[in-house]
Amino acid sequence: MHRESTASVIARQLRTAIMERALQPGAQLSETALSAQFGVSRGPLREAMQRLVQEGLLRSEPNRGLFVIELDEADIRDVYVARAAIEGAAATMIARARVPAALRELRAACDAMSDSLQLGDPAALSDADFRFHDVLVQCSGSRRLARMHQTLIVETRMCLTALEGTYQQPLELVEEHNQIVDAIESGDVKLTIKRVEQHMDEALRRLIHAEDDDPGYV
The missing domain is CATH 1.20.120.530 (GntR ligand-binding domain-like)
Known part of the structure; x- marks a missing residue:
C-alpha cells in the first residue's frame, strides 16, 4: 500500500490553510512557526513549500522568503x-x-x-x-x-x-x-x-x- 510522504501531507495541509484563509493572501511563511505547528523538521517542510511555489500558490522573494499569493x-x-x-x-x-x-x-x-x-x-x-x-x-x-x-x-x-x-x-x-x-x-x-x-x-x-x-x- 502506498504511503503518503511527509512532504505531501504538509503540502496538502498548507493548501487547505491557504484555501481556508488560515494563511492570508500576502502572508509571509515562517519556517520556525510552521515546523512547530506541524511537528516536523524543516526538510520536509521546505520540500512541501517548494511544491506550492511550483504550483503558484506561494511566491518567492529574494532575501525575504515565501509569501502566499494575492489574486487580483x-x-x-x-x-x-x-x-x-x-x-x-x-x-x-x-x-x-x-x-x-x-x-x-x-x-x-x-x-x-x-x-x-x-x-x-x-x-x-x-x-x-x-x-x-x-x-x-x-x-x-x-x-x-x-x-x-x-x-x-x-x-x-x-x-x-x-x-x-x-x-x-x-x-x-x-x-x-x-x-x-x-x-x-x-x-x-x-x-x-x-x-x-x-x-x-x-x-x-x-x-x-x-x-x-x-x-x-x-
Missing part, C-alpha cells in the same frame, strides 16, 4: 479560463467514454447540491458545488488534469473571498450543473463543452459583479 481581478479571470479548459476536457473524456459509474457519481453530486438547497444551507451548497467539480475531473481518469485542477480549486476558494462573490439564485446554480451532466450523458461533445464554458462564464460574472458577501459558488 485579472488573476481571477485567468483562473476561470484555466478551469474551463480543464473541466471541459474532463467532461469531454467522460462524454466519449460513456461510463455509467461516472454518470452515477455526477448525478449523486448534483443530488447533494439539491439536498443542500432544500435544507437552506448555503455553506453545504457551496461545499457540494466544489465536490461536483472535483468529481467531474476525477471521473475523467486523467491524473494530470486532476493535479492541475487541485491547484485551481484552491485558487477558486481564494477568489471567492478575494472579492465579494455570491450567487443570488441557487436554484439556477443546481440546474446549471444538472445541464452539464445531461450534456455529458447525451454524448454530445460540443454541447458538453458549451455547457461547461457557459457555467464558468456565469460563475465568473457572479463572482466579479456580486455586491453581497454571502458564500460564493463555483
Whole structure:
C-alpha cells in the first residue's frame, strides 16, 4: 500500500490553510512557526513549500522568503479560463467514454447540491458545488488534469473571498450543473463543452459583479 510522504501531507495541509484563509493572501511563511505547528523538521517542510511555489500558490522573494499569493481581478479571470479548459476536457473524456459509474457519481453530486438547497444551507451548497467539480475531473481518469485542477480549486476558494462573490439564485446554480451532466450523458461533445464554458462564464460574472458577501459558488 502506498504511503503518503511527509512532504505531501504538509503540502496538502498548507493548501487547505491557504484555501481556508488560515494563511492570508500576502502572508509571509515562517519556517520556525510552521515546523512547530506541524511537528516536523524543516526538510520536509521546505520540500512541501517548494511544491506550492511550483504550483503558484506561494511566491518567492529574494532575501525575504515565501509569501502566499494575492489574486487580483485579472488573476481571477485567468483562473476561470484555466478551469474551463480543464473541466471541459474532463467532461469531454467522460462524454466519449460513456461510463455509467461516472454518470452515477455526477448525478449523486448534483443530488447533494439539491439536498443542500432544500435544507437552506448555503455553506453545504457551496461545499457540494466544489465536490461536483472535483468529481467531474476525477471521473475523467486523467491524473494530470486532476493535479492541475487541485491547484485551481484552491485558487477558486481564494477568489471567492478575494472579492465579494455570491450567487443570488441557487436554484439556477443546481440546474446549471444538472445541464452539464445531461450534456455529458447525451454524448454530445460540443454541447458538453458549451455547457461547461457557459457555467464558468456565469460563475465568473457572479463572482466579479456580486455586491453581497454571502458564500460564493463555483
